[in-house]
Amino acid sequence: MPELPEADAARQRIADNCLHRTIQGFALGEVKHVDLPSEAERNRFVGTQFSQTRRHGKYIFAGSKDGPWLHIHLGMSGSLRVYDDGDTPPDYARLTVVFEGERRLAFRDPRKFGHVKLVEDVDEFIAAKGLGPDAMEIGDNAFAQAVGSTRGAVKSALLDQSKLAGVGNLWSDEALYCTGIMPTAKANELSADRVAHLRRAIQDIMGYVTSKNADYSHLPHDWLIHNRTKGAACPRCGGTITTLKVGGRTAYHCPDHQTNAG
DNA sequence: TGATATGTTTTACT
């Protein structure tokens, strides 16, 4: 479940359950084709503790003041699970951080598109990746510049991590649905008001999802997320939920209340 | 069985 809110919920789980505990070692699961830190890299964490966490876009980091950081990307199907030794361990655990005592932190990744790496410096890493500003922190002007000046489809701009970090397919659809903007609308043809509205919607939606720990069952029933089915009735206007391909992704939307202009 | 999938990267083309 990996866009910005899911990544932040995962980061929060580390912050709440795994800080200031000495790392005893790591356990590996079925790791063929999974991109993980080498044994030498893992050993650099043994005997140390995580004391802080960070997140930028969909990228999660756990580290300490002077040591290296463990960087986690959840890919398409990854998640983090905290448990205690003696509990049933999660399925698809590729790498488990074993803390002294009972505590365990498992990186689950059924589809193996995620990864865990060691990074020396988070800011350098973000810069090297070419990530844009975090979607929760970007201001009006920067958003208008990054997204509103693009000639292509607004959805494609939202998904471009170099323009804006953290928005993925699900929440881009939700924000466009909420603001009544067609996914295929040309970003630079939207009014300044609509662009500003879109930024607020992204931050309101993702902030709310984050506050609910990315538990979709706690989200309002009239959100697109609960009606993301071709042919479903739009809970806002009674139109029909329809799909399009935009930027290679499936864009669920309601053609009755999502428009190119207006 | 085949289609689809919350992401990223690479390559090629316009």
Added chain:
DNA sequence: CAGTAAAACATATC
């Protein structure tokens, strides 16, 4: 350079 499109990655689920 800006943008588009398609494919690849490995696997699960409907």
